[in-house]
Amino acid sequence: MRSILTYCVIAFAVLLCGCAQVKPQPDYDRANEHIQDATGYAPGYRPSEELLASQQVELLMHDGLSLDDAVKLALLNNPTLQATYRDVGIARADVVQSGLFSNPTFAFSAQFPEGGGRSNIQASLAQNIVDLWQIPIRKRAAERSLDESILRLARAAAQLCIDTKIAYYAAVAADQNLDIARENYDIVKRLLDVALARQKAGFVSELDVNLNRQTVLTAQLEVQQARLDAAAARRQLALLLGVTTRVEDVALTTPLSEAPLVWWTTDELLEVAREHRLDLRAARKSAEAAAVRLEFEYRKIFPDFNIGAALERNERRALPGRDVLADTARASIANGALTAPDIQSRGQRNQERRQEIDAILGPAFSLTLPIFDQNQAQIARARFTFEQTLKQVEALERGIVQETRQSLDAATTAAEIARFYEQSLLPQSQSNLELTRTSYEKGATPILVVLDAQRSLLAARRGAVTARQAASTSLAELERVTAQPLRALPTSMPASQPASLPEGF
Numbered sequence: 001m002r003s004i005l006t007y008c009v010i011a012f013a014v015l016l017c018g019c020a021q022v023k024p025q026p027d028y029d030r031a032n033e034h035i036q037d038a039t040g041y042a043p044g045y046r047p048s049e050e051l052l053a054s055q056q057v058e059l060l061m062h063d064g065l066s067l068d069d070a071v072k073l074a075l076l077n078n079p080t081l082q083a084t085y086r087d088v089g090i091a092r093a094d095v096v097q098s099g100l101f102s103n104p105t106f107a108f109s110a111q112f113p114e115g116g117g118r119s120n121i122q123a124s125l126a127q128n129i130v131d132l133w134q135i136p137i138r139k140r141a142a143e144r145s146l147d148e149s150i151l152r153l154a155r156a157a158a159q160l161c162i163d164t165k166i167a168y169y170a171a172v173a174a175d176q177n178l179d180i181a182r183e184n185y186d187i188v189k190r191l192l193d194v195a196l197a198r199q200k201a202g203f204v205s206e207l208d209v210n211l212n213r214q215t216v217l218t219a220q221l222e223v224q225q226a227r228l229d230a231a232a233a234r235r236q237l238a239l240l241l242g243v244t245t246r247v248e249d250v251a252l253t254t255p256l257s258e259a260p261l262v263w264w265t266t267d268e269l270l271e272v273a274r275e276h277r278l279d280l281r282a283a284r285k286s287a288e289a290a291a292v293r294l295e296f297e298y299r300k301i302f303p304d305f306n307i308g309a310a311l312e313r314n315e316r317r318a319l320p321g322r323d324v325l326a327d328t329a330r331a332s333i334a335n336g337a338l339t340a341p342d343i344q345s346r347g348q349r350n351q352e353r354r355q356e357i358d359a360i361l362g363p364a365f366s367l368t369l370p371i372f373d374q375n376q377a378q379i380a381r382a383r384f385t386f387e388q389t390l391k392q393v394e395a396l397e398r399g400i401v402q403e404t405r406q407s408l409d410a411a412t413t414a415a416e417i418a419r420f421y422e423q424s425l426l427p428q429s430q431s432n433l434e435l436t437r438t439s440y441e442k443g444a445t446p447i448l449v450v451l452d453a454q455r456s457l458l459a460a461r462r463g464a465v466t467a468r469q470a471a472s473t474s475l476a477e478l479e480r481v482t483a484q485p486l487r488a489l490p491t492s493m494p495a496s497q498p499a500s501l502p503e504g505f
Contacts, residue, residue: 020100024092027150031088034154035075038278039161040485041068044076047085057243064251067168070241074164075157077242084156091142091149098142101131105306113315120315124364126308130299137296144289151282158278158483160240165476167237172252173469174226174233180461181226185219188454192216194440195447208447215451256468258422260475262411268490269404269482276483280396287389294382301375304368313359400481407481411474418471421464429453429460 025048032043044056060073075081104127111120192212198204231248238247274280332338436453439445479486 020096022093022096024089027088027092031150031153035157038158038483064253067254070168071161071164073241074160079242084153087149091146095142095146098138102128118316121313124310126306128306130305134299141289141292144285148282148285151278155278162476162480164240166473167240169469169472171233171237173465174230176465178226178230181223184458185223188215188219257472262415272482273400273404278483283393283396290386290389294386297379297382301370307365310364311361403481407477414470414474418467421467425460429457433457
């Protein structure tokens, strides 16, 4: 009864191992939690819900596209990010595989005697038991690699969010530059009309008219180039969003930020970056996995140790045929009378057979001896890989310091430049153009002065757009270096000066 129970337990264990399944959904959920922590947006994508995702895309594109909608759409619909989700599934499959025992080996052979008779049969069943001490560490290494894959997926999603914000602001800035180019064309067209009227009245020469006409032609070309730049910026945004529809007519409803205040200190941002940077955390997991693999290589010095059972049934030559009449004659001659030959009873035959060894059964094992190959090269390789990952972690830690300082400096400078344009340069350029235009209409100023003032205003307006775009982009870069949404960052700003963040941050 005990033997039957033992066999049942073994059979159940074998069946359980054979039914191992790969279920990465909890890992996807872990990755989405990291993504929400790093970006502030809850990812709407699930690899098993492709149809639902396509329906949500249509809803997000309806009635214009805000910055928040663009980020949500990218997280939901970007095919490159969707492909990265599969890396987590692959890593989960590796974890499942790392916990499986290797399959047992069954061998069988049959050899037939030359003159006929019973064949020689040999059979063996063996199991490699190195899995007993290799599976725990192999599984631990696979789990560290899974953690790394989850963090790298979250990092890719966070990068996509930042790239989407930058592309969105680039598209908004390109739209504004197109509007500026069109307005500039209208202005110089009116100046040409004024010049023609003054020429007709005899106040200006053909030279003034030609200078205005050249400015109009140049402005017309600038409109065409600005239109192409705006279309290219929107197509780049569409590429990140993963959409194939025309986006030239989609309204972008979030404006560029108006010179945001940057109140964080370098130490505050560095503390956040060291704790939350997903690439740094992934690199640390990679180093942990490399350390486990180094230990695993030491355990592979004995790569194979098979134990099992072997069975052999010996061959037996066939007995020759018996001539009963001849045996009777020989027995009668020997006894001088009719005598029956000797015939063995069944019991005698069975007793004789029991004296023979019919088959042998016993344990067997085989071991690969580490004489020539002691796995030295693979151990050394694993050690170098581990040391390499440690240096990569160190390089990231040092790089984060300079990246954070540069991003904070860029954000502060961009905000100051944007304020300078809004408060000083733009009002001054606008005032200069109005004064020169009025003076020209009165005949007190030559046309060259008016055209120069117009070019200065055009450059100032374009510079203001570029400055606001840089200020908006610099905030996104701060999120990139800290791996946290700006609203989640600590601040030492006094409560008397409440912070205001642009939409999307």
